[in-house]
Each structure stands twice: as structure tokens, then as C-alpha cells.
Amino acid sequence: MPSINRKVLPGFSLSLSYSVFYLGILVLLPISACLFRASSLSFEEFWRAVWTERARAAYLLTFGAAFVAAAANLLLGLVLAWVLVRYSFPGKKIVDSLVDLPSALPTAVAGLVYGSLYVEKGWLGQYLVPLGIHGAYSRFAIVLVLVFVGLPFVVRTVQPILEDLDLETEEAGASLGGTRWQTFRNIILPTLYPALITGFSLAFARGVGEYGSVVFVSGNKPYDTEIAPILIVTRLEEFAYGEATAIAMVLLVLSFTMLVLINMVERWSMRHEH
């Protein structure tokens, strides 16, 4: 068949089958095991496990906090990436390395340290709590640690794009009489959209799955500061494997839906620009 030889790049079927194989072993297999466990429940049992008032409050908190934290990281990350690419200053290498630290630190340590800082007698808490800012055992505390664990994502996705940005387009913009703000707004920012959205969705997904740091700073109060992963652990402690996996499935489906939506926005924004 001559059509096969028409492909420019060789090895398509090989690389595709490797990709599918790895994705299957690493991602799909565990997820189907999860599905299998959850399917030991009848539909009614499943529903009763995943859709209680308390579980709904937990989902809302989990996704809400992850969303707010990812949004904060979008802004923070952009500024950080900008500073790291566009300016040079002493200690820049160190700052650059610091960005990756949240990924390396066991998140439970982050949670514990944040908690210690923001409680009433902590270094920061002693000034903040009298002002009514509770950075420990509150929803705000959850957002704080999620900002911490999600920090690297936006920075690391935006940084390379900024580095590759063609200076000439900016110069052209300036020579055509654009202000610096117009240049940033109309030339630089649109190029960054896809990277920003990718960074946002990574930070968001990370926030939804985060457990280690949150248990130590949230206070874990039902209806108030209890995140969905805690519900899973709670059910496991009762030896209710089926119910625990059922809640995990709901988290998985919700996350997947949101990631697909974000991907669509990314596609749309790219089409829109070019």
C-alpha cells in the first residue's frame, strides 16, 4: 500500500503503540481498578456514598479552593516568570531554584509549617489573628497551602515562552507608537495565553488532589473545612473500600471534566489568536 510511505516521519505506529501502552499501564489500569472497586456497590449505595450533603460541601470546597489558588498562581506565576526572564539581578539563580522547591518538599511539611506560622501564637499569626486574618484552621488556610504547592506550574510553563519571545515584534509595536502597556496587552499577553492556561490547569489539578498539607492546616471540620480526600480516608478507616473508591470516582470524573473544559478553552484561545 503506497499510502503508508507517504508519511513524512517514520515510526508513527511504533511510537503511538508505546504511548498507548504506557498510558494504559500507568493511568488507565489504576483508574479502571478504581472503577472496578466502586462497581461492587449497587447504584443506590453508590449514590448514598457520594451525594450526601456533607460530601457535596466537601466537593465544593475542594474545587473552589483549588480554583481560587490556581487563579492566584496565575497572577503570581506570571509576575515571577516575567521577573526571572526579563531582569537580571544578584541571586537570580537562587530565586529560580526556589520556585521548584514546593514540588520537592513533602507537602505535609508545608502544611505543618504553614500551620505553625499562622496560629494565634505563631510568627505571623500573632500579628494577623488580632486583625481577623486566620491563616490556620480556616478555608483561607487551605487556599494558602494550595497556592504554595501549585506555585511552580504557571512559572515553569510561562517561562520558556517568554524566553523565546521575539523582541522584534515588541520593537515593531513600539515603533508603531504603542505604549508599553499596549505592547504588553496586545503582543506579549496573547502569546502567553496557551501557556498560562496550561499552567493554570496543572495548578488546579494539583490543588484538587492535594491531601498531605491540607489535613494539617484545615482543621477538618465537616461542612466547613473538610476537603473531599479526607472523606475518602474517613471511609477507608471504616473499612468501607467500596464507598471510598466511589467518592474517588466522583472526584476523578469532576476533575476530568474540568480539565477537558480547560483544554477546550485553550484550543479556542489559540484558534482565536492565529
Place this chain on the structure above:
Amino acid sequence: MTFTNSSFIKTIALLLSSLLPVTACTATSGANTSADSRVERARSVELLNVSYDPTRELWRDINVNFISRYEKETGNKVSVKQSHGGSSTQARAVIDGLEADVVTIASIIDTDAIRKKGLIKDGWIDRLPQRSLPYYSTIVFVVRKGNPKGIKDWTDLVKPGLQIITPNPKTSGNGYLSFFSAWGSVVVRGGSREDAVNYVTKLYKQVPVLDSGARAATTTFVQRGIGDVHLAWENEARLEVRAAKGELELVYPPISIRAEPHVAVVDAVVDRRNTRAAAEAYLKYLYTDEAQEIIAKHYYRPANEVFLKKHAETFPDIKLFNITEIAANYFDAHKQFIAEGGVFDAIYKSK
């Protein structure tokens, strides 16, 4: 400022140690050193004791003594490894294949979950003396220096503005035992079910943090200085007060629960590994005078009355009620009060 560097490091160290779900430490104490010099090598076995969180020091002490005694009496060598973690987490590990020869976890709910999977034979509870309870314990109060809020009894805990630290009953043995104690302090003394519901509702609304386990709750109370009273295991409370060097005080309420951490041989494992003799000797050793003395020294209440009386100063004679005084048994209590849709859930729903 109470937030010093050393407390910071201690917190992190505590945390890291609690992160390791299975921290096994060998307590061989020279059992292997003389092995090579002997012409005739005795049979040597290794036991794994899967236990709950606060018992590290107790078992280390027990193991050293058991090992030398076992060798003296049987001529066989034995070494014991320990594994610690949250009680039901440990039970799940055994169910999922951790090769425990004996389990010494915090609650019958967890021990029996292992039986249900067929790893421990039915009727295990009657195979050892005292219903398989070499020791028992209870829940007591730890308060700040000088007891500024005047906390003496359970009824004092619901004074307005007072904050109570106790772990989440859903994820912690210490947590649900505190709940049962609080409940029993009402109904065992003649209160109605409605009184008890009102009491625990008030109580848990004054709990600012629901930590996931006993050690995390201790950190919240001691290192972070949150709360006026900490509901803790008796042995943990003793250590906590001793370590605080006068900053904390122990208060015995007039009534509390009799907490029963059973011990059991895991039949399926010992039969496969051929370690039954050693495993059974190990658990029987716990009832000897020597072991009962060690148990008392670590602030667990010895099953043998003689040793309990000998250490009467350490173990004030408060009323310890049985679980059967508030429910049919531990399973029933857990189902009624803690499990999904129970009393505990309703506390937060009524907000």
C-alpha cells in the same frame, strides 16, 4: 513568643516520624552475635508485632526482656520487629498482606476486621487470659499550668468559650474513645439519650480542630498552644505532661471509658511462617509478673490486679465504665455514634 526553633524542629521530626506508615525497628539486642560461635545452632525465628501509634517504647522494652527469657527457657533464638501507625491503618495493612505474626492494635473493631478476612480464627478473644487483654487504658484530661479554667469533670468542658482538643472520631481511635467517654459521662451517670446528644453537640462545637490522629492532636495542643484541654490516652497524657516540664497538668475526671487494646496471634501468618510457638509464647509472656511490671512502668493499666494496686499512685481509682454500659459492644457503639449517619454526623448537620 512560644514558637521557638526547637519546637519547630520537634514538630517536623514528629511529623516525619508519623509519615512513615510502617516503621519497623529491630530489637535483636545481641541475639545474633553469639550465633556463629555455637556449634549447634538453635532454631531462630523473627516475629513481627503490628501495633498502634503510642506503644513504641512499651514494646521496645517488652521485646528486649522477652527475647532473653525465651532463649533461656527454650534455647531458641527469637527477634521481634515492631510496626506502628494508626490502628485501623495497621489493620488494613495486615489485611492487605503485611505479614504480622501478632497484632496488638488499639481496638477490637480493628482486630476483628482482620478476623473477618479469615486471617485470625473465630474465638480468638478467649484464647488468652483476661479476654486477650494484658493491659487496658482510658481517656484523661491534660490542661494548661495551674488549670486556669478549673476543669475537673466532663461537665466543665462545655463552659462557654472553652476549647477542647481531641482528634477526629472518624479517623482516630483516641478520637472515638473520647467521644464514647463524653457520651458515657452523661448516660452512665443517669442522663437520658437526649441529654447525651445535647452534651456531645455542645462539646464538639467547641473543638476548633479535628486532627486526623492522636499524635497530630498532641502537636496542636502542645506545640501550637491551641485549646484549654486535651482529651488523651492516659499513657500519652503522662508522657505529654512529663515532657512539658510544668507547663501542663494532668486531670483525672471522676468517670471515663475502659479502653481495651486486645492482642492476638494472626493464625494465617504464623501457620504459614511456622512461628506459632514463638508468637504464642510472646503474647503469654505479657501476663508474667515481669511484663506486667514493664506495662505499668509505661503507664498502661496492668491486667493483673496485684500490679495495678502496687502502682495505685500512678493509676487513680476513677470509675472506668465498660462499653456495654453505653451500647451493645464496640461495634454497636461505633455504628450508632461514629459511622456515616450516626450521632457525630448530626452534630455538624444541625448547624
